[in-house]
Amino acid sequence: MSRRTYFIDRGLGETRGGVLLDGRPERLLIQRDDDSPRLALGARLRARVRHVEPALGMAFLDLGAGDEASVSFKPDERPRQGEALEVEIRTEPRIGKLATARLIGPAQGEPVLLESAPSLLDQLQRLVGEGEPVTGRVARQLADEAEAEVLEVIHPLPGGGTIAIEPTRALTAIDVDVGERKGQEAKRVTRQANLAALSVAARVLRLKGLGGLIVFDMAGRGHDGAALMAAARAAFNPDNPGVSIGPISRFGTIELTVPRRGRPVTEILTDGAGRVSARTLGHRLVRRLEAEGTAAPGGRLSAACSPAVAEAAKPALALLAGRIGARFEVKGDPALAWEQIEVHAR
Template sequence: MSGRRIYLDRGIGETRGVVTLDDRPERLLIRRDGAEPRLILGARAAARVQSVEPALATAFLDLGDGAQAILPFKPGGRPVRGAMVEIEIRAEPRRGKLAIGRLIGEAAGAPRLLKAAPDPLEALRAFARDAEVVEGREARDVADEAEAEALEVLHPLPGGGTLAIEPTRALTAIDVDLGERKGSDAKRVTRQANLAALKEAARLLRLKGLGGLVILDLVGRGHDGNALMTAARAAFGPDNPGVAIGPVGRFGTMEISLPRRIRPLAELLCREDGALSDRTLAQRLVRRMQAEGEANPGGRIEAVCDPDVADVARPLVEALAGRLGARFIITASVGRGRDALEVART
């Protein structure tokens, strides 16, 4: 089936939403229980100006309950320390960086949430307004596949070759590799690979939630700059406003600047060392327990996992029991690998 569809997985402890384009995941939204509501994209809050840094044209804001954000300002629009302002979150926090707010106007009272961010379905509707919405087990499977793809580094290109996407602190580097891509006309082969890479890179960057500076290392020499620029504008058009694309440079690279909006998925799902977080593993464990419980109504389900994962999973299992009955057991196994999640009917 072509076109865009929305999949909404209303799980235990989190809601995951996916927008697919021609049956391939294009966007993945994960909203976990316990997330700070003031820092979600689109939320509006009353904030107090804590400090102002004129050299950076930035004000630091207190949103209440420990939540913080920054507010860029233009010359002549410098806020006053201690003032109350209303802001909307236009970029969620990421590792080592605060959320970024957009000034709405003045505010009164204490720092607080004024308006919650759009719920997951409403947020997904912004990208696929008239798309069909699919829920249930099919949505869970699609979200699982999208989550797995979002965490990959190497991605196959249609027609052959690979795309490697590696974020760094400063930028995201993308390498195009011909691999086993075949063809008698080398120039045509490289041109097709580069055009396919631009289209895939745009989809995958949206899926991974990556923004900022992107450097795309193209294959071959003597690139058709006009054709590549046209293809890049079409591929990254859905990310506007805020996209800037540079011409192909002398070293065969293209620079693209993308707006940062959501927190990168890898940061949400993984620890700083790149391993899956205890929360992510706990969510996966509970999904497997839920699937087993739904497949075996009335059956007793036991999960065995690492102790740290078990500690995070227990409140989720209690919530699952509230939905499907008190028949779920979780057992911590010392010395067990973190990724070794075992679920079985007992």
């Protein structure tokens, strides 16, 4: 029987929490101090209708503080421009897409946050149930490992073979590769790889926070459709309600949809070009400095990184100075590679 546990790493300017499924990372939640609480999943707000698109059945909302969202409406419930509404954030924003909201009812007054979204701890406890979270140094290591897996494209399958997970604007494509998986009968080996791929992909998609249309390109041909459908239902059951799975096609593909809820973790960790963002690297820098400072209490610390990373790290570095003292120096060195971070104790 599968077992889920969870961890929380409370860093400086950033808190990371996650769920482990049989010891492997299944979910990663990241909250940063400068995230807007108005755009968090589950937040309730009083919003004002900024613009209405009757043909789309959609209204665009001013949430206040420069934040926006969209809300769908039925033809007989069309809101008026300038009207105040009470709403709840249903999906968080992602690249090129506004947050979406659920209409609760009419309201009075200016846009304001009425009720904050569930805390990171509340979210994790809802996913796992009973038990206490792992914290401290072990939690930090688990969060680092989860981040690393989120950023990978190729993921190994138990027993051999791999899957490649590549999101696009329209869908997420998953390619199953048998590779050098061992076995005497090719058809049996391929079947086992495909079944393993569904299970691994479901976990990794949850870890990456990816939803929407998912397309699997299964390995081989002449598939056992009933077995694959049963495996897909079991693998994606934790994502319900809202999962819809289609039968395997004559081209060897399986299409399914998974509800989008939180912002994809890949978007939190990367920039618009798909590389690890300066903010993410800035938090890595601060964690490295904090670890060195703890290992060498009272010692002077020096660090070097890309200038953009040094700039992005400034808010968290100020918090670090309050914790361990201003006994470190960070230099931005344009000669260093983008992800290169050097930390030394003196």
